[in-house]
Amino acid sequence: MKEHILEVIKQIEIDYDVKILYACEAGSRSWGFPSKDSDYDVRFIYIHKKNWYLSIDRKRDVIEVPKHDSISIPIDDLLDVSGWELTKALKLFRKSNPPLLEWLMSNIVYYEATSMTNKMRTFAKDIFAPHSCLYHYLNMAKGNYRDYLQGEDVKIKKYFYVLRPILAAKWIEKYKNIPPIQFQSLLEDLLPSGERRNEINTLLKRKMAGEELDLEPRIELINQYINKEIEHLEVYAKSLNIYIPDPTEQLDQLFRETLDEVWGKSNIKAN
Known part of the structure; x- marks a missing residue:
């Protein structure tokens, strides 16, 4: 199944014109109580090319992949695949969003393309709410x-x-x-x-x-x-009343570093 999941990840990158940074298991399989017929709950974080972020219009920041007629290859019926765009993920990370933290700590990692997730894991303990x-x-x-x-x-x-x-x-x-x-x-x-x-x-x-x-x-x-x-x-x-310093400046920097790591330092083009 892992080979099929990697194939799906690569096809999502092509069909949606994005780069997937990280993909993991996020359901009962990662929690340690799967049934024999449990779905594979694949969750991922992705980044667009730099020009996508230079727009006055707000755009969709989630990719949800139905099992039929969504990408160019068939998806196994046991696969449940969806992902969050990086700035969405970082905003949720700023609030210690538990599902996102579970993604980062998952013991079943299918794909990890950059240093971004390790930086987030290191930072997580400092901003945990x-x-x-x-x-x-x-x-x-x-x-x-x-x-x-x-x-x-x-x-x-x-x-x-x-x-x-x-x-x-x-x-x-x-x-x-x-x-x-x-x-x-x-x-x-x-x-x-x-x-x-x-x-x-x-x-x-x-x-x-x-x-x-x-x-x-x-x-x-x-x-x-x-x-x-x-x-x-x-x-x-x-x-509970615990003060957590605002990490926005550090997360902005992490976003910029990831953009440069994935696309290079001069990838902005005129349309």
Whole structure:
């Protein structure tokens, strides 16, 4: 599949007239709990040629690749491919956008063309906003819990889409830094050994073995933990008030350096 993903990346560059700087896995495969038929959630950051940025009109800063009739080669049905233009990515990085931070920290990197992403990873710890990320994960956990795990019978696989953001938020509370990508790393650090962790590990093994984790009776031991942690994190989140210096000047410089690295120092042309 990686060869096909690289082929798709190269074709996107041709069809959209851009340079892709970085591409990674951003879904359940990078989190460590894929099913046998899980999609490949490929996310990328790209840059236009210099003239694209010298315009009075605001232009689309996202590329979303449908599975059919979008680029010049067929895309596998298991591929979900989309990307953000670099200035959009840097604006979100300035706000410690958790999905973008997860892209940068992904343990499955398909393509990395420049020094830009390493510079962002180095810079990330200096501009990390714990309150912003914690609220993101807390709201994700609350929304998924409300939508999927309230009935007598629940979509059992959705436990992972509630537990992972809860554990990510708890990591931020404990360490005040960017949470690890992999669910297992969070689980082992933040949940003591015992019946509850054993129950979660059993679910994890079932999911990764390809069992159809659909409607089953809810697991009260896990629901009780979720309720308790959501209540605790809501109180804790209100206490966070951390000053983060404005990094705009440094990010402007990173953008300019990347433009020059990709296209050279004199690539601006008259139309």
